[in-house]
Amino acid sequence: QKEVEQNSGPLSVPEGAIASLNCTYSDRVSQSFFWYRQYSGKSPELIMSIYSNGDKEDGRFTAQLNKASQYVSLLIRDSQPSDSATYLCAVKRGDSNSGYALNFGKGTSLLVTP
């Protein structure tokens, strides 16, 4: 099975700082990459999608993709205590028989301290 690796954390940042979350993946054929936020006891909520190399910005969030290095990251600017959650990196399976299912990392726990 193709792997998605994330540092489990916890990553602790002060309020107002930039949080940087990283993810590597092994499936070279993958073309679609997602970041989900999951609060404790809740289901994952999509916060960013990225498909092309480079940066994609949406509000305080920036996703970065480097397909050659098989690396995707998420930056959260001006971190708020409400950003404290687990962030899941998800990679769409590249083979045509996979039904477009996702491979998930184990998640990085982020704690933003006031």
Added chain:
Amino acid sequence: DGGITQSPKYLFRKEGQNVTLSCEQNLNHDAMYWYRQDPGQGLRLIYYSQIVNDFQKGDIAEGYSVSREKKESFPLTVTSAQKNPTAFYLCASLAVGFSNQPQHFGDGTRLSIL
């Protein structure tokens, strides 16, 4: 409102019992998925279906069964053969014509053993 509805929110299983988790979507999506999440872990794929009356095993299908008799519905049965069923179960769906798009999740069902 369009979305994915999972029920029940909490479910308890006795020894030797089969239990069924419901997943209904009104998004007119073709593909539906079941994932399992254990504490501190990412999501793992149990089963998926891309079309009515057809479904495929995911990475951890043993001890589970599904049906897809209607486009809107994809119930998951956790059988007595699944020896460690305690987990958070998440259903997702996707419009196949937009296969690079993200999956969106229901609110999940938390299953525990009595």
